[in-house]
Amino acid sequence: MKAFRPAGPRAVAVTAVALLAAGCSGHSQPTQTPHVLLTSGVYQGKAWSVYAWQQGGQLCMEVDGPGGPTASGGPDAGACGFDEKNPSSGYYASGPGPGDSDINYGPLPSRATQIRVATKEILPTKPFPAGKQLPTGRYWIQIMAKDWPLPANGKEISPKPLDASGRQVAYQDF
Numbered sequence: 001m002k003a004f005r006p007a008g009p010r011a012v013a014v015t016a017v018a019l020l021a022a023g024c025s026g027h028s029q030p031t032q033t034p035h036v037l038l039t040s041g042v043y044q045g046k047a048w049s050v051y052a053w054q055q056g057g058q059l060c061m062e063v064d065g066p067g068g069p070t071a072s073g074g075p076d077a078g079a080c081g082f083d084e085k086n087p088s089s090g091y092y093a094s095g096p097g098p099g100d101s102d103i104n105y106g107p108l109p110s111r112a113t114q115i116r117v118a119t120k121e122i123l124p125t126k127p128f129p130a131g132k133q134l135p136t137g138r139y140w141i142q143i144m145a146k147d148w149p150l151p152a153n154g155k156e157i158s159p160k161p162l163d164a165s166g167r168q169v170a171y172q173d174f
Contacts, residue, residue, distance in 0.1 A: 032056070033133040039126065043143050044099025050141055052107075052134055055080055059135055059174040063095065063103055082107050083173035091171040092159060097143050104159060105141040107174040112161035115140045119154030122162065135174055 032055035040049035052061045062078035077095025084090070092106025108115065108125055116122045125138040140159075149156050161169040 032060075035062075036129060036132045036134060038128070038139060039141065043097065043101055046098035048098040048143075050105065050139070052128065052139065054133055054135075058083075059107055061093070061105060061107065061139065063097065063105060063141070065098060077103055077105075079106075081174075085173070092140075100146055102144045102146070102148075103141060104144070106139065107135070108138045108140060108161045109169055109172045110137055111163045112138055112169040113164045114162045114166075116157065116160040116162055117142050117153075118149045118156050121149070121153040125161075137172075137174065 033053045035051040035053045038050040038052055038061075040047065042048070047065060049064050050061065051064065052059065054060070058081040060078065060080035061082075077093060077097070079090075079093035082091055082093075092104055094102065094104050097103035104117065107128070110127070112125055114122050114124055123140055123142055125140045127138050128134040128136065142159075161171060163169050
């Protein structure tokens with residue numbers, strides 16, 4: 001299967017359109033499961049967090065700044081429905097990241113313990129936490145400086161999920 005990549009290597013507006021079309025929001029709604037904090041950190045002095053939840057039978061993921069998903073204002077980047085069923089969804093999402101960065105992120109099958117993002121760069125993935133009303137699987141996030149990729153990274157490629165042996169794993173719908 002081919003991974004979806006919003007128009008261009010660092011699309012920002014498409015993520016916002018996908019977020020609105022899928023009905024996702026950074027604010028809790030009664031028909032969705034609670035937001036689950038997956039990971040967080042600081043990049044260029046700016047705090048960031050990744051959250052996931054189920055909404056309308058679809059997995060949603062969001063990268064937020066300080067205050068988390070229920071803070072006023074929109075998310076930095078978010079998407080719901082990581083699948084090929086509708087034109088505004090795809091296998092991963094891209095958007096503006098913390099500080100002066102861009103991000104790529106998304107869910108992966110359980111077997112995908114790593115993901116190749118450039119010809120010389122492979123990132124680890126992490127499992128979704130069990131018992132939190134999230135699907136079985138893994139997720140990844142890539143925070144990219146504006147000058148990424150550097151020569152040490154090789155050339156940028158469409159992300160490719162890999163198993164522990166480095167063999168490609170097909171994306172699955174979430």
